[in-house]
Structure formats: C-alpha cells, structure tokens
Amino acid sequence: MQHQSKLPNVGTTIFTVMSALANEHKALNLSQGFPNYPSSQKLNDFVSRAMNNGYNQYAPMAGNLDLRLAISNKYQLLYKSTYHTEKEITVTAGATQAIYTIISAFIRQNDEVIIFKPAYDCYEPSVKVNGGTVIPIQLSAPDYKVEWEDVASKITPKTKMIIINSPHNPSGTIWSKDAMLQLQKITKDTNIIVLSDEVYEHIVFDGEQHQSACLFEDLKQRSFITASFGKTFHNTGWKIGYCCAPEHLMSEFRKVHQFNVFSVHHPSQKGIADYMQDAETYLSLNSFFQQKRDLFLSLISESRFKFKPSQGSYFQVLDYTAITDEYDVDFAKRLTKEFGIASIPLSVFNKKGKDDNVLRFCFAKTDETLVKAAEILCKI
Ligand code: PMP
Numbered sequence: 199m200q201h202q203s204k205l206p207n208v209g210t211t212i213f214t215v216m217s218a219l220a221n222e223h224k225a226l227n228l229s230q231g232f233p234n235y236p237s238s239q240k241l242n243d244f245v246s247r248a249m250n251n252g253y254n255q256y257a258p259m260a261g262n263l264d265l266r267l268a269i270s271n272k273y274q275l276l277y278k279s280t281y282h283t284e285k286e287i288t289v290t291a292g293a294t295q296a297i298y299t300i301i302s303a304f305i306r307q308n309d310e311v312i313i314f315k316p317a318y319d320c321y322e323p324s325v326k327v328n329g330g331t332v333i334p335i336q337l338s339a340p341d342y343k344v345e346w347e348d349v350a351s352k353i354t355p356k357t358k359m360i361i362i363n364s365p366h367n368p369s370g371t372i373w374s375k376d377a378m379l380q381l382q383k384i385t386k387d388t389n390i391i392v393l394s395d396e397v398y399e400h401i402v403f404d405g406e407q408h409q410s411a412c413l414f415e416d417l418k419q420r421s422f423i424t425a426s427f428g429k430t431f432h433n434t435g436w437k438i439g440y441c442c443a444p445e446h447l448m449s450e451f452r453k454v455h456q457f458n459v460f461s462v463h464h465p466s467q468k469g470i471a472d473y474m475q476d477a478e479t480y481l482s483l484n485s486f487f488q489q490k491r492d493l494f495l496s497l498i499s500e501s502r503f504k505f506k507p508s509q510g511s512y513f514q515v516l517d518y519t520a521i522t523d524e525y526d527v528d529f530a531k532r533l534t535k536e537f538g539i540a541s542i543p544l545s546v547f548n549k550k551g552k553d554d555n556v557l558r559f560c561f562a563k564t565d566e567t568l569v570k571a572a573e574i575l576c577k578i
C-alpha cells in the first residue's frame with residue numbers, strides 16, 4: 199500500500215528525543231518542560247472526591263460548568279474581562295488540542311498563518327496538515343524583538359491568522375503592552391484571527407504584568423486565548439486546558455471540538471474547579487517560580503554560560519558561545535551523554551539554518567535538582 203505523507207518533513211518532537219536521551223544516559227532532565235515534584239495533594243484529593251461523587255460520565259461538551267465558572271471568574275479577577283461561561287469558554291485536552299482545533303476550524307487550503315520563530319513546535323504542523331501556509335518571522339537571541347514594519351509587510355489578503363505566545367516558550371521573553379498595542383493596530387479592520395497562546399500567563403517575573411489579549415478590546419474580539427492547567431497546577435500529564443474567545447469564534451471552534459474530542463476527563467475538571475475557588479492556587483505561581491529561576495541563575499553566575507534572566511515561563515535560555523561553536527543540537531546531545539544534563543536546543547524552533555548557540559533549561563524542578571544541574575553547568 200502506498201500513501202503520501204501529509205507531513206513529510208515532520209519527525210519525532212525534540213521533547214521526546216531529548217527526554218529519551220536523558221533517560222538512556224541517566225542524565226538530569228531539564229529538557230522537556232515538566233515539574234519533577236508532585237502536584238498538590240489537595241488538588242489530587244479534590245479529583246478523587248469528584249470520582250467518588252459520581253463525576254464519571256461525559257462532561258458537557260464545552261466542559262464542566264463549575265470549571266467554566268471558575269475560569270470566567272479568573273478573567274474578571276485578573277483582567278476585568280468578561281467571558282460568557284455558556285458560549286465563550288471551552289475546556290480542552292490540554293492547550294495542544296485547543297490549538298489544533300482552532301487551526302483546523304479556521305484554516306483552509308492556502309490560507310496564510312504568521313508565526314514568530316522560534317515557535318512552540320505544534321503550531322506549524324497543525325497549520326500545514328490543514329493545508330495552510332506558514333509565514334515565519336524569525337526573531338533573534340537574546341531579546342527576540344519584533345520589528346513591526348516587518349510584520350506589517352508580511353500581511354496579505356491571504357493572512358488568516360497570527361499566532362503569538364507570551365510568556366514565550368522557548369525564549370522566556372514576554373510581550374510588552376506596547377507590543378500588544380502594535381498587534382492590535384496592524385490587525386484593526388482586518389479579518390485576521392489571533393491565536394494568543396498564554397499557557398504561562400501565571401509565570402511572569404520581576405513584578406511585570408501579563409499582557410493578555412483580552413486586555414485590548416479590539417484584539418479580544420478577534421482572539422482565541424489558550425491555556426493549560428498542566429502548566430499552572432504542575433500536572434502536565436493530566437492534559438487539561440481550555441480556550442476562550444468571543445462567541446462568533448467559539449461557535450465555530452465547537453463545531454470541530456465536538457467531533458475531535460467531544461469532552462475531556464470529567465473528574466479532573468471538577469477537581470480543578472474546586473481547587474480554583476482559592477485564587478492563591480494560581481496567583482502564587484509567580485513567586486514560586488521566580489525563587490527557582492533566581493536560585494538557578496545565582497548558582498550558575500560563575501559558569502561560562504551567558505544569560506538574560508527569563509522574564510516569564512519556566513524556561514531559562516543559556517548562551518554557550520564562550521564554550522564552543524558547535525551546532526546546538528549536537529551540543530545538547532553531547533551535554534546529555536558526556537556531562538549528564540539534558541536541555542533543548544533552540545534551533546529546532548527556528549527557520550532552517552538559524553542557530554544562535556543557545557539552549558533552553560527547564561527550572562520547574564526541585565531545588566535539589568537545580569543545585570545538581572548548576573554544579574554540572576559550572577564545570578563545562
Ligand atoms: N503552548 C506552549 C507554549 C507550551 O509550552 C505547551 C506545553 N505545555 C503547550 C502549548 C501545550 O500545553 P498542554 O500540555 O496543555 O497541551
């Protein structure tokens with residue numbers, strides 16, 4: 199039997215490759231982004247309670263109502279922004295499914311989608327498999343600054359969507375209010391949909407504010423916001439997330455969502471809804487992760503790696519130009535095999551051939567792991 203791949207150039211994700219290599223060599227795994235400490239006992243208990251209380255059949259297609267209410271309340275509390283629980287919030291199987299479903303609900307053959315590179319790895323294949331064309335805008339280390347004239351010049355009548363991500367994976371940079379206003383300005387009076395991937399919204403450092411797309415009224419009207427409880431509540435394996443959008447967008451989203459997943463794990467949704475009644479569960483994340491970032495950076499300050507402190511997310515990018523000029527994928531693999539520490543090379547998220555000689559390290563780890571990691575990095 200013969201078939202032609204729809205994604206001929208797609209291999210296994212770098213996260214899977216590097217985690218497998220870390221396991222094989224028993225290396226410290228600071229590559230794939232997941233915590234190595236337990237998720238909250240209280241949250242686990244709430245999920246068990248939901249199971250014992252009968253939340254074991256299909257959740258409503260849009261998600262458990264208590265959870266949609268908790269999400270809606272959060273947008274009021276943090277951004278004074280209203281999302282209607284019935285029509286504008288849908289619970290998904292992680293942000294990944296939300297992103298795929300948004301793209302497949304709107305992208306047709308030859309539609310253009312602008313993506314800023316380095317870009318989280320699920321955006322591009324999701325566009326391509328739906329027949330769209332990716333228009334990449336390459337940004338550079340260490341600031342990953344957007345040139346807005348460049349973005350404006352890439353917008354054509356075929357531009358259907360722009361995907362943004364702040365706090366940004368992999369660079370750990372955040373978008374300013376001014377950047378969001380620029381985006382609002384260049385999309386005004388167009389039919390462009392914005393997909394704002396905000397999975398790290400609660401992990402922003404040094405007193406900065408997360409600039410959610412919902413804070414900008416015109417932007418909000420054309421935006422999907424995607425979020426991930428895996429990132430917020432330290433349980434990436436549960437794969438629960440959600441998206442919010444105005445009704446005219448969400449109604450199209452649900453036409454696809456009801457057939458590609460229908461609904462997601464019900465007891466987890468109810469447990470998370472109960473847990474979110476206390477806003478501290480998500481408001482405390484900034485300081486929790488800032489302490490980890492600061493510990494990690496203070497311990498490697500004497501190493502040969504150079505860095506700008508991460509502004510948000512739980513990733514720190516380290517520049518290794520003072521050590522070697524090796525291709526970053528080769529260097530990341532060598533560090534795993536020879537030094538016992540795994541990271542993620544950034545070039546895999548870039549346009550082909552762009553290598554800034556930087557690696558991404560995940561600091562969502564116990565302090566003990568961060569101390570061990572720093573000891574290794576200081577010897578390189
Ligand atoms: N977007 C970004 C930027 C991510 O880092 C991740 C990984 N958590 C996702 C989306 C996917 O999130 P989830 O694990 O909830 O599918």
Ligand code: GLN
Nearest residue numbers: 213214229230231232367
């Ligand atoms: N979001 C995680 C990261 O950036 C990886 C998720 C995955 O493995 N698909 O490391």
